[in-house]
Amino acid sequence: MSLLHSLARLLDRISPAPIAYAHCDIPCGIYDPHHAQMAAHTVIRMVDLINQLEKPGPGATPEQRQEYMAKLARYVATKEQHAEIAKAEVRILWGDYFKPDHLKTFPDLHDLVWKALKSGSKARQEINVQASEDLLKATNEIASIYWKTKGLETIKVKAPYPTERETVYPKFH
Amino acid sequence: MFPFRRFRVEDESMRPTLAPGDYVLVNRWAYRVRTPARGDLVVVQDPESSERFLVKRVADAPNPREILVKGDNDRVSRDSRAFGPVPLENVIGKVWLRLRR
Numbered sequence A: 001m002s003l004l005h006s007l008a009r010l011l012d013r014i015s016p017a018p019i020a021y022a023h024c025d026i027p028c029g030i031y032d033p034h035h036a037q038m039a040a041h042t043v044i045r046m047v048d049l050i051n052q053l054e055k056p057g058p059g060a061t062p063e064q065r066q067e068y069m070a071k072l073a074r075y076v077a078t079k080e081q082h083a084e085i086a087k088a089e090v091r092i093l094w095g096d097y098f099k100p101d102h103l104k105t106f107p108d109l110h111d112l113v114w115k116a117l118k119s120g121s122k123a124r125q126e127i128n129v130q131a132s133e134d135l136l137k138a139t140n141e142i143a144s145i146y147w148k149t150k151g152l153e154t155i156k157v158k159a160p161y162p163t164e165r166e167t168v169y170p171k172f173h
Numbered sequence B: 001m002f003p004f005r006r007f008r009v010e011d012e013s014m015r016p017t018l019a020p021g022d023y024v025l026v027n028r029w030a031y032r033v034r035t036p037a038r039g040d041l042v043v044v045q046d047p048e049s050s051e052r053f054l055v056k057r058v059a060d061a062p063n064p065r066e067i068l069v070k071g072d073n074d075r076v077s078r079d080s081r082a083f084g085p086v087p088l089e090n091v092i093g094k095v096w097l098r099l100r101r
Helices: A003-014 A034-052 A062-097 A100-105 A109-125 A129-149
Strands: A019-021 A154-158 A166-170 B004-010 B023-027 B041-045 B053-063 B066-070 B091-099
Touching: A003 B004, A003 B023, A003 B091, A034 A062, A034 A109, A034 A129, A034 A166, A062 A109, A062 A129, A100 A109, A100 A129, A109 A129, A129 A154, A129 A166, B004 B053, B004 B091, B023 B041, B041 B066
Parallel strands: A019 B004, A019 B053
Antiparallel strands: A154 A166, B004 B023, B023 B091, B041 B053, B041 B091, B053 B066
16 A cells, blocks of 8 residues: 555545546446336236136136136236336336436436335235326336436327326437 | 645446545646547546546547546446546546555
């Protein structure tokens, strides 16, 4: 350790030096909130499909019961998987893309992320239309903030999927 | 204003030139008489987070108003490849002395 370095450390006790970051990141810069929104749509779709599924009555044959069980199991598995995808995508945007500066302009960002994660967990655990819609709503609001940070206006329109819920898209023109 | 200011280095993107815990003495007057040149070690205000300073190397000076910066450890560095050119007004100064730990 050099003498000058020791001196600088001593000075730090009197007045700490500001930090100059040799900042690291894999310089990828590729982020898009659409993944989270699509996963939320899938969760809604699975809840709808589960609710539309005809439950086997007391007179159902073993084959009918088996078919019901198989469909239900697939819908539930997909619902849980996509709720988790939505949560993971929101975490990536929050942890890797958004910076403290963004928070000054969008102070409710933390709260939105929190809402997305909470409703995502609830939508995963339950067969709950409201929770899955709340998840989509939160991802829409995060998407709207994301596109604003890119200098793009957004529009909110009905999605072209069977779920048909309102979805935020960027306006590229 | 006193020309020299010291900064403590954090993070890994300037290895092997600088490592976490090193100090740099920055000359804030260095670019009063000339503009940053390729290869200079500089401290700049982070274009992505204005309250943070970055230490990087000038990779190019495409015009007198902005520079491109890069980390020496370029596999992990977040720099102009991610955030684009840095305006000259964000440049704090040139690293005049490195104090290695």
